Amino acid sequence: DVKVTQSSRYLVKRTGEKVFLECVQDMDHENMFWYRQDPGLGLRLIYFSYDVKMKEKGDIPEGYSVSREKKERFSLILESASTNQTSMYLCASSSMSHRVTTEAFFGQGTRLTVV
Amino acid sequence: QKEVEQNSGPLSVPEGAIASLNCTYSDRVSQSFFWYRQYSGKSPELIMSIYSNGDKEDGRFTAQLNKASQYVSLLIRDSQPSDSATYLCAVLSGGYQKVTFGTGTKLQVIP
Numbered sequence: 334d335v336k337v338t339q340s341s342r343y344l345v346k347r348t349g350e351k352v353f354l355e356c357v358q359d360m361d362h363e364n365m366f367w368y369r370q371d372p373g374l375g376l377r378l379i380y381f382s383y384d385v386k387m388k389e390k391g392d393i394p395e396g397y398s399v400s401r402e403k404k405e406r407f408s409l410i411l412e413s414a415s416t417n418q419t420s421m422y423l424c425a426s427s428s429m430s431h432r433v434t435t436e437a438f439f440g441q442g443t444r445l446t447v448v
Numbered sequence: 449q450k451e452v453e454q455n456s457g458p459l460s461v462p463e464g465a466i467a468s469l470n471c472t473y474s475d476r477v478s479q480s481f482f483w484y485r486q487y488s489g490k491s492p493e494l495i496m497s498i499y500s501n502g503d504k505e506d507g508r509f510t511a512q513l514n515k516a517s518q519y520v521s522l523l524i525r526d527s528q529p530s531d532s533a534t535y536l537c538a539v540l541s542g543g544y545q546k547v548t549f550g551t552g553t554k555l556q557v558i559p
Binding site: 364375436438439440 | 456480482490491492493494497536538545546547548549550551552
């Protein structure tokens with residue numbers, strides 16, 4: 334079974350703090366994704382990576398950065414946390430088949446509260 | 449226009465009935481389509497993937513894809529209370545790597 338593990342289930346951080354969310358997958362997937370999920374807005378893509386050290390902006394990258402130094406690990410960084418970044422953060426990974434992304438598998442999610 | 453649109457619901461069906469969930473998308477060159485189920489407080493889990501026009505069946509679930517009309521649907525036969533969840537439609541677009549999700553349809557199966 335594919336396993337995508339996020340480092341924390343719940344986090345509470347203060348405004349202005351630098352926050353690191355970690356994600357590890359054990360299936361040698363090429364692609365990794367960070368989404369945030371908010372009521373009424375659904376899942377929105379923040380960043381994704383299709384290879385080590387490669388990254389692409391998603392729909393809402395402002396205020397975030399990412400790092401992928403190893404294939405299995407994808408980190409989301411909030412440079413200076415703000416209250417509007419309070420949300421559920423979901424990491425996902427997927428493989429490639431014939432140059433097309435296959436289905437994504439999700440971690441358990443991190444509920445981040447910025448106070 | 450949103451890239452992937454779903455009716456937010458809630459869609460209420462009696463136990464044992466067929467639940468029909470619909471999704472439309474805007475990118476004509478989309479190639480891959482996915483249905484996820486998400487229980488409250490949990491992360492999405494994959495139910496079905498479909499890549500070509502027509503129907504694809506897996507147990508009580510049938511995914512239907514019509515690329516000409518740009519819609520994909522999910523049918524759940526013999527609905528059970530345990531099927532009560534939010535169902536997310538996802539579409540692969542933007543250079544074969546970006547997966548875009550709809551906002552989800554909440555399904556309630558009434559015992």
